[in-house]
Amino acid sequence: MRKIFLIIALFSAVIFNVPGQGLGGPGTIKDDGRFAASTKQLNQFFRRFNGEESVDGNIRFYPGDPLYRDAALRKGFLSILFDNQTSTVPAELKNQFIQNANSDVYPNYLVFHREGWYAQVEAEFMFKGKREKATLFMKIQPEGLGYEWVIDQVVFEPFKNLFNKPVGNKKDFLHPLSHELGFMNLRRAFQDSNAPESFTSNSYKPDYLAIFLYEMKQNNLRFVTVTGTKFHFFQIQGWYFEVNQFNRPGFNTGWLISNLVRLGPGDKETILKYIYDQE
Structure with a gap:
């Protein structure tokens, strides 16, 4: 498998001029009805989510810049990073997520090279x-x-x-005294049975x-x-969201949040099992 290095920019930055946007104040986004917010690459989704680029996309902000991760800038970006045409995510849930991710006390950011x-x-x-x-x-x-x-x-x-391991009375087994026979009855598992997985441990997957x-x-x-392709994120504490690419007319296009869930105890594991089709 070809190695894809972060240092050679897996998601190569492509700068796009976005019409119809302006600054209403320091770092804030002015929506004049032509909010061309297409997030054309996933690395731009990261930058916008974190508040690391200008509204028009022409300037990348780095640590030390006055607008780097500016709260007002982030709030504006976060509000337009949702699929607002087909998604059924309630507005109140979106607002809670934005407030939590953009908290004044413990803000949450996405990190490309971090797990989650x-x-x-x-x-x-x-x-x-x-x-x-x-x-x-x-x-x-x-x-x-x-x-x-x-x-x-x-x-x-x-x-x-391929593997449908029987359970309960339907499951074949090797007698606990099989060792006294030198395990010669392994014939049952390897020759006579159509389900050799029956003879594996309970933890076998x-x-x-x-x-x-x-x-x-x-x-x-x-x-x-x-x-x-789509992406699953668990990096924001207490939340899960899914990002899909939307190619359609209008401004609400590109890589956008299509699903959002507030996580309770055990929810992350349940969602992962569902995503990985293990249920």
């Missing part, structure tokens, strides 16, 4: 002569002097029913990514194309 965000990549592969869809979950990890994207997990439809890579190495699986 994942890419979900929809792709298509040829598997044993048939076109199949796969979902790859990617994360950033340190590598050398920079960072790289790596495949963390995979969801692949042909593998979903199949590694679908390993199987996926094995099939690829056996030339049974061939990459075709990527069909879509």
